[in-house]
Amino acid sequence: MEFMTGVKQKETLELPALLAMAQEGEQVKVHGTVHTIRDMGEVAFVVLRKRDGLLQCVYEEGVTKFDIKDLKEESAIEVTGKLFKEERAPQGIEIRIEEIRVLSEPAEPLPLAVSKWKLNTSLEAKLNMRPISLRNLQERAKFRIQEGIVRGFRDFLYSQGFTEIHTPKIGAKSAEGGSNLFRLDYFHRPAVLQQSPQLYKQMMVGVFERVFETGPVFRAEKHNTKRHLNEYTSLDFEMGYIDSFEDLMAMETGFLQYMLALLEKEYKKELDILKVTLPKADHIPAVRFDKAKELVAEKYNRKIRNPFDLEPEEEALIGRYFKEEYDADFVFITYYPSKKRPFYAMDDPADSRFTLSFDLLFDGLEITTGGQRIHDYNMLLAKLKARGMTEEGLEQYLDTFKHGMPPHGGLGIGLERLTMKLLGEENVRETTLFPRDLSRLEP
Amino acid sequence: MEFMTGVKQKETLELPALLAMAQEGEQVKVHGTVHTIRDMGEVAFVVLRKRDGLLQCVYEEGVTKFDIKDLKEESAIEVTGKLFKEERAPQGIEIRIEEIRVLSEPAEPLPLAVSKWKLNTSLEAKLNMRPISLRNLQERAKFRIQEGIVRGFRDFLYSQGFTEIHTPKIGAKSAEGGSNLFRLDYFHRPAVLQQSPQLYKQMMVGVFERVFETGPVFRAEKHNTKRHLNEYTSLDFEMGYIDSFEDLMAMETGFLQYMLALLEKEYKKELDILKVTLPKADHIPAVRFDKAKELVAEKYNRKIRNPFDLEPEEEALIGRYFKEEYDADFVFITYYPSKKRPFYAMDDPADSRFTLSFDLLFDGLEITTGGQRIHDYNMLLAKLKARGMTEEGLEQYLDTFKHGMPPHGGLGIGLERLTMKLLGEENVRETTLFPRDLSRLEP
Numbered sequence: 001m002e003f004m005t006g007v008k009q010k011e012t013l014e015l016p017a018l019l020a021m022a023q024e025g026e027q028v029k030v031h032g033t034v035h036t037i038r039d040m041g042e043v044a045f046v047v048l049r050k051r052d053g054l055l056q057c058v059y060e061e062g063v064t065k066f067d068i069k070d071l072k073e074e075s076a077i078e079v080t081g082k083l084f085k086e087e088r089a090p091q092g093i094e095i096r097i098e099e100i101r102v103l104s105e106p107a108e109p110l111p112l113a114v115s116k117w118k119l120n121t122s123l124e125a126k127l128n129m130r131p132i133s134l135r136n137l138q139e140r141a142k143f144r145i146q147e148g149i150v151r152g153f154r155d156f157l158y159s160q161g162f163t164e165i166h167t168p169k170i171g172a173k174s175a176e177g178g179s180n181l182f183r184l185d186y187f188h189r190p191a192v193l194q195q196s197p198q199l200y201k202q203m204m205v206g207v208f209e210r211v212f213e214t215g216p217v218f219r220a221e222k223h224n225t226k227r228h229l230n231e232y233t234s235l236d237f238e239m240g241y242i243d244s245f246e247d248l249m250a251m252e253t254g255f256l257q258y259m260l261a262l263l264e265k266e267y268k269k270e271l272d273i274l275k276v277t278l279p280k281a282d283h284i285p286a287v288r289f290d291k292a293k294e295l296v297a298e299k300y301n302r303k304i305r306n307p308f309d310l311e312p313e314e315e316a317l318i319g320r321y322f323k324e325e326y327d328a329d330f331v332f333i334t335y336y337p338s339k340k341r342p343f344y345a346m347d348d349p350a351d352s353r354f355t356l357s358f359d360l361l362f363d364g365l366e367i368t369t370g371g372q373r374i375h376d377y378n379m380l381l382a383k384l385k386a387r388g389m390t391e392e393g394l395e396q397y398l399d400t401f402k403h404g405m406p407p408h409g410g411l412g413i414g415l416e417r418l419t420m421k422l423l424g425e426e427n428v429r430e431t432t433l434f435p436r437d438l439s440r441l442e443p
Numbered sequence: 444m445e446f447m448t449g450v451k452q453k454e455t456l457e458l459p460a461l462l463a464m465a466q467e468g469e470q471v472k473v474h475g476t477v478h479t480i481r482d483m484g485e486v487a488f489v490v491l492r493k494r495d496g497l498l499q500c501v502y503e504e505g506v507t508k509f510d511i512k513d514l515k516e517e518s519a520i521e522v523t524g525k526l527f528k529e530e531r532a533p534q535g536i537e538i539r540i541e542e543i544r545v546l547s548e549p550a551e552p553l554p555l556a557v558s559k560w561k562l563n564t565s566l567e568a569k570l571n572m573r574p575i576s577l578r579n580l581q582e583r584a585k586f587r588i589q590e591g592i593v594r595g596f597r598d599f600l601y602s603q604g605f606t607e608i609h610t611p612k613i614g615a616k617s618a619e620g621g622s623n624l625f626r627l628d629y630f631h632r633p634a635v636l637q638q639s640p641q642l643y644k645q646m647m648v649g650v651f652e653r654v655f656e657t658g659p660v661f662r663a664e665k666h667n668t669k670r671h672l673n674e675y676t677s678l679d680f681e682m683g684y685i686d687s688f689e690d691l692m693a694m695e696t697g698f699l700q701y702m703l704a705l706l707e708k709e710y711k712k713e714l715d716i717l718k719v720t721l722p723k724a725d726h727i728p729a730v731r732f733d734k735a736k737e738l739v740a741e742k743y744n745r746k747i748r749n750p751f752d753l754e755p756e757e758e759a760l761i762g763r764y765f766k767e768e769y770d771a772d773f774v775f776i777t778y779y780p781s782k783k784r785p786f787y788a789m790d791d792p793a794d795s796r797f798t799l800s801f802d803l804l805f806d807g808l809e810i811t812t813g814g815q816r817i818h819d820y821n822m823l824l825a826k827l828k829a830r831g832m833t834e835e836g837l838e839q840y841l842d843t844f845k846h847g848m849p850p851h852g853g854l855g856i857g858l859e860r861l862t863m864k865l866l867g868e869e870n871v872r873e874t875t876l877f878p879r880d881l882s883r884l885e886p
Binding site: 204247 | 686728729848884
């Protein structure tokens with residue numbers, strides 16, 4: 001009988017192991033994809049793309065037992081050779097090739113020059129050929145950084161006593177209702193895809209006190225803008241026993257600080273590839289919705305058209321104002337108008353036209369919506385009634401409150417938007433692995 | 444201007460902080476939900492449910508400034524008092540209450556006795572009242588352990604050079620095709636919910652070499668069994684440059700070992716609550732599909748009806764066989780018949796009726812399907828043709844191979860099933876937060 005006893009040590013070495021080798025001329029074996037071949041006659045540079053970066057290998061006629069003419073870009077190969085220091089090579093090392101073993105070959109050359117430093121093509125073309133265009137190091141680096149954001153979110157929240165949950169994406173009813181729902185047939189019953197884990201995460205506050213989820217949400221919105229997606233990854237948390245909604249903003253600030261430090265520490269290589277300077281989150285201003293509108297109207301000489309709404313240009317100007325006045329990359333806008341918030345939002349007891357809620361703007365774009373929720377059963381029923389909503393489909397949600405719930409609140413962060421702003425991109429599709437929008441359902 | 448500078452330290456203390464206090468009689472403040480009240484006249488025990496466990500608080504008439512008659516179970520309260528050691532109390536400590544502040548009250552008493560050690564009700568009732576039934580400590584503990592499994596999966600794979608990805612759940616076409624797809628209208632175009640991130644994770648091997656995803660998958664299967672769900676959380680990974688599919692089994696074994704050690708270390712409290720003894724994964728037997736059938740037929744005197752299929756009872760018997768003969772909780776079944784595997788599975792070059800693939804059985808139940816995939820473009824085209832499948836909808840997937848892909852393979856683990864088996868449960872719904880099955884779409 002054969003037995004599995006744990007991870008198999010590979011014979012081929014990864015970049016960190018190669019870089020840690022002190023001895024010059026050591027015999028090594030590596031694998032990788034042929035990123036480029038620069039053939040100069042008797043010598044050729046074969047640059048391998050590995051998961052941690054590029055590795056220069058040198059082919060020498062007569063020394064390397066292989067005909068360089070038979071080597072294709074994007075082939076997967078295994079190289080045996082000797083490791084040397086070489087300052088001009090990508091990592092300061094190179095391998096002088098003795099043998100090449102081809103593991104796999106492409107059937108056709110690439111339609112894009114992915115080995116160029118900057119991929120010189122339209123967003124449309126990049127998205128159409130996503131599995132190819134992402135082989136470019138800059139394109140790939142964006143999604144490594146996205147990994148770091150999610151990882152930072154989870155690790156920070158674990159450390160703060162949150163429990164991770166997995167809530168269903170198919171349901172009979174959704175959080176906010178309305179028309180922007182994808183509908184499907186569920187064994188001959190009407191069903192929807194969840195716009196948000198909102199109702200589930202609230203219900204779980206009564207169980208775990210603090211919960212989070214990182215998962216897909218679905219919005220059938222007919223927006224076709226640079227900042228909207230019809231499916232995106234939402235970073236959600238919900239926490240009980242808050243003293244006020246400021247606890248939520250403080251927690252989000254803590255997350256941003258932790259995540260930025262993690263990126264600086266573990267994703268430095270990718271930040272360098274993209275020449276990204278990380279924003280500061282040590283000191284995030286919080287300003288009332290109405291006050292923010294006033295400040296911007298005054299400084300930029302704008303008229304306030306609707307005191308209960310924030311236009312995208314106004315958001316951008318608020319971002320600019322706080323950058324100019326406070327050197328702030330982030331700003332919390334607090335006390336959003338009740339009309340703009342869903343039924344479960346807690347109204348401000350001092351002025352019910354506003355709610356105990358907030359948005360977080362990053363460089364003038366909303367990346368988070370959050371706030372305190374109603375925890376009192378009767379207050380919730382009254383709010384539903386005042387909005388002309390029925391209890392239908394909300395039975396279990398309402399029962400949760402009937403049987404007791406602590407004061408609580410939470411927020412949701414759009415992962416792709418946060419990544420976009422962090423990387424200074426202009427279109428959220430640049431930082432979405434496989435975007436879904438009005439026209440894009442493939443690949 | 445107000446500024447957010449990071450996580451706010453709460454005045455109320457959590458269990459770890461209370462347990463770390465050396466001094467007897469220290470003044471403390473805590474919050475929590477009233478789990479039970481045991482009123483004995485002049486003294487009452489008020490047990491608080493906190494996120495880390497139970498905390499005994501003692502009400503004394505004349506000492507506590509509150510009338511115990513006004514306190515309801517499931518109220519959220521804040522308690523001020525003095526901390527003492529008390530061996531008979533849940534954590535060996537208790538708080539003698541001076542003041543009680545009620546933060547929130549239920550409108551009605553609970554329909555279930557959640558404070559009982561074992562929740563004495565049917566699965567059906569538990570699921571109907573999920574947000575309530577999970578307030579029971581045993582029920583809650585299951586999902587803490589589920590968190591540990593996912594956390595172990597991610598942390599282990601990060602350490603092995605994997606990149607986390609987020610692939611779309613709405614698509615034009617799905618991985619395996621077939622009839623078990625949920626269909627929806629996507630802005631007047633037909634779309635499906637993904638059964639698996641299979642095609643996406645494969646495409647990303649050409650980019651990141653090693654990738655993983657933890658997310659929902661959707662199966663419109665009309666099964667109504669104890670082990671099927673129509674939506675579940677899949678733990679998927681895919682890795683390039685494998686030498687054989689044994690690398691995948693070795694990696695999964697490494698994950699199981701890491702995850703079990705993590706549970707032992709960080710989720711001991713929950714394991715104790717559920718009296719779970721963790722299985723062993725240091726030494727997992729791997730046996731060929733045909734050989735396993737023979738062993739079981741011989742030992743348990745069964746006839747082999749179909750040499751290319753494995754019935755659920757046969758799976759269970761294989762589990763029993765390896766438990767009896769090797770004291771093994773897990774067993775890999777290798778070289779599955781080609782007919783039972785999708786088009787992208789790599790056939791065994793030595794016998795194309797079988798594939799270079801495997802299932803992992805845990806206590807006689809399949810919790811993983813994995814294997815090596817075809818990485819050669821022409822071989823993939825030939826396989827599609829042999830199956831009578833068209834390239835339609837697979838264009839970008841096939842293009843990825845046309846432009847070069849390393850040898851690779853991967854696997855998918857059903858999170859809820861793995862949790863079920865780990866906890867010795869009989870029904871996968873017991874370890875699913877909000878199950879979706881043929882009849883259940885709510886809550």
